Amino acid sequence: MRAEANTIFSVRSRRGQRGFGLVNSFLLSGAAVLLVWGGLYVGKYGGRFDGDEYSEIPHGRPAKVVAGSEDPNAKVLKLGARVFQNCAACHQADGNGDPSKNVPPLAGSDWVLTESPNRIIRIVLNGLGGPITVKGTPFNGGAMNPWRKTADNPSGLTVEEIAAVLSYARNTWGNKAGIISVDQVSAIAKETEKRTDPWTPDELLKVPLTGGATASAALTPDQLKAALKAMPADALDALLKDVKK
Numbered sequence: 126m127r128a129e130a131n132t133i134f135s136v137r138s139r140r141g142q143r144g145f146g147l148v149n150s151f152l153l154s155g156a157a158v159l160l161v162w163g164g165l166y167v168g169k170y171g172g173r174f175d176g177d178e179y180s181e182i183p184h185g186r187p188a189k190v191v192a193g194s195e196d197p198n199a200k201v202l203k204l205g206a207r208v209f210q211n212c213a214a215c216h217q218a219d220g221n222g223d224p225s226k227n228v229p230p231l232a233g234s235d236w237v238l239t240e241s242p243n244r245i246i247r248i249v250l251n252g253l254g255g256p257i258t259v260k261g262t263p264f265n266g267g268a269m270n271p272w273r274k275t276a277d278n279p280s281g282l283t284v285e286e287i288a289a290v291l292s293y294a295r296n297t298w299g300n301k302a303g304i305i306s307v308d309q310v311s312a313i314a315k316e317t318e319k320r321t322d323p324w325t326p327d328e329l330l331k332v333p334l335t336g337g338a339t340a341s342a343a344l345t346p347d348q349l350k351a352a353l354k355a356m357p358a359d360a361l362d363a364l365l366k367d368v369k370k
């Protein structure tokens with residue numbers, strides 16, 4: 126390396142051009158300054174002009190691992206399966222209920238599969254009694270106990286457990302319906318916290334299936350008219366079109 130450099134300089138100096146060494150060192154130091162400036166410039170303003178920009182492990186951080194076992198729904202359904210042991214005594218592990226004891230099925234039940242959770246959350250919180258039709262079959266004389274956790278019912282279920290067991294019932298035995306969130310259960314638990322009686326199916330059929338957790342407060346015709354009048358004309362048109370569909 127050194128010998129090589131010496132050769133270059135010695136060849137040039139042997140030519141006897143006195144000024145050449147000076148110019149050469151000017152050029153050299155100029156180039157060096159440019160190089161350093163360029164390096165600093167790219168370092169400062171080069172954005173992600175990094176050697177490992179396209180590496181899967183940027184800056185030595187491991188790439189985020191997306192594992193199937195971390196699926197939050199799988200976790201909920203696992204908890205739901207455990208909680209369902211409380212329900213299986215009546216509704217049976219296969220979800221088919223026990224018609225000889227007036228216990229209706231959860232498998233294929235329209236009550237379970239209805240997309241809005243407004244009614245089934247109420248059933249589990251407060252219990253149910255009274256004539257009910259499930260999958261076209263009438264059941265009469267059965268009673269389901271309440272599962273709301275209170276001072277009087279300390280062995281009840283938490284809102285997390287109720288969300289999980291209902292999500293499980295909606296996605297087992299061939300059932301397929303949306304996962305029920307803890308927020309949905311909490312909202313309805315709050316809305317019905319003063320209620321101690323079990324529901325009757327007739328009462329529940331009046332609970333609207335729209336509007337999330339806000340159920341029982343129906344508008345009077347006058348209130349509805351006022352609300353519609355307050356809407357911008359194009360929004361009202363869109364709403365009417367949607368309702369008529």
Ligand code: HEC
Binds near residue numbers: 230256
């Ligand atoms: C003591 C027995 C018993 C237990 C325990 C029980 N249920 Fe019920 N359940 C019933 C009966 C009986 C009915 C029907 C009530 C009626 O006739 O009005 C019913 C109705 C229902 C319904 C609505 C009708 C249908 O078949 O879809 C749902 C949903 C339901 N139960 C879910 C549950 C869940 C979830 C659990 C566990 C947290 C549970 N039940 C625990 C007896 C029980």
